[in-house]
Amino acid sequence: MARRSQLIPWRTAGRVSEDQTSADDVVREIGWVFNNATGDSLDLEEFTGTGDQEIFAYLTAFDLLSPDIATQTLVEIGSGIGRMTAGFSKAFGHVVACDLDAAFLERCRQTVAKLGVVSRLRTVHVADGRTLAVADGQADITFSYITLQHCDHDDALSLVAEAVRVTKPGGHIALNFRTWTGIDVLLWPLGKLMRLAWRVPSIGPWLAKRRFASRLGWQANRLSPDQVARHLEALPHKLDHRVIYHSPDRALAQRSDAELRTFEGVNPSHWWLVAERV
Numbered sequence: 001m002a003r004r005s006q007l008i009p010w011r012t013a014g015r016v017s018e019d020q021t022s023a024d025d026v027v028r029e030i031g032w033v034f035n036n037a038t039g040d041s042l043d044l045e046e047f048t049g050t051g052d053q054e055i056f057a058y059l060t061a062f063d064l065l066s067p068d069i070a071t072q073t074l075v076e077i078g079s080g081i082g083r084m085t086a087g088f089s090k091a092f093g094h095v096v097a098c099d100l101d102a103a104f105l106e107r108c109r110q111t112v113a114k115l116g117v118v119s120r121l122r123t124v125h126v127a128d129g130r131t132l133a134v135a136d137g138q139a140d141i142t143f144s145y146i147t148l149q150h151c152d153h154d155d156a157l158s159l160v161a162e163a164v165r166v167t168k169p170g171g172h173i174a175l176n177f178r179t180w181t182g183i184d185v186l187l188w189p190l191g192k193l194m195r196l197a198w199r200v201p202s203i204g205p206w207l208a209k210r211r212f213a214s215r216l217g218w219q220a221n222r223l224s225p226d227q228v229a230r231h232l233e234a235l236p237h238k239l240d241h242r243v244i245y246h247s248p249d250r251a252l253a254q255r256s257d258a259e260l261r262t263f264e265g266v267n268p269s270h271w272w273l274v275a276e277r278v
């Protein structure tokens, strides 16, 4: 796994987070991978505030807010330092935060302790980047945002299978993907070059801490609805009531396996698969 260069910015940010004394410092110092804003005035509360807003915007748009939410379990794939996890822990009875980086998970626990309900939190280290140490059928909702695009193609598909596996029959998955856009003609080759540069001992560690460089190289795959649908066909557990949410600014071809709905909160290069586990 050490050879998968797309893991480098996360591991680098994880190490930087370990050196910080306060949670506010963590937000400021590793903003290059987590935040659309950077600067000395940022703090943890403001950072998780953005997560709180997005959680309810998405769960409402996806029709996933149940009256039973306080007894439900949510599994989050790619929790980072808990930007959304804190909000999830206030709403759901149990939250399982999964992430590649163990240092992020420690910070996630601190975030939830400060701004959420830590007694409802369990953290799971995704040590191999592709399997979740979570039993089958645990989750009412398995949620992943801005994470699958950062994984190796096969790891992302493995995590999709894991999301379906850990979701209980009648529960839902809500998974965010990134697909191809026109700008990828430039971004894709430059991203590959950047991931190679991260491995060069003289400049790699320096580059891996640079916001521009990370954003160029951190997206390691593009997955279309067709690719994910083909992968789902081979899985032992099936999905029903599939809905693909996309930006109103991006047209998608009608399909027989899923309803298409638009939501303004979806980035034009992203799409979401929301579906019920049979």
Ligand SMILES: C[S@@+](CC[C@H](N)C(=O)[O-])C[C@H]1O[C@@H](n2cnc3c(N)ncnc32)[C@H](O)[C@@H]1O
Residues within 6 Å of the ligand: 010, 033, 034, 077, 078, 079, 080, 081, 083, 084, 098, 099, 100, 101, 104, 126, 128, 129, 130, 144, 145, 146, 147, 150, 151, 152, 155
């Ligand atoms: C851009 S952050 C998003 C964090 C959070 N979802 C949010 O919206 O604030 C992506 C997260 O995915 C995690 N990640 C990257 N590759 C992963 C993998 N293969 N398995 C699990 N987590 C992964 C990173 O460590 C990072 O915390």
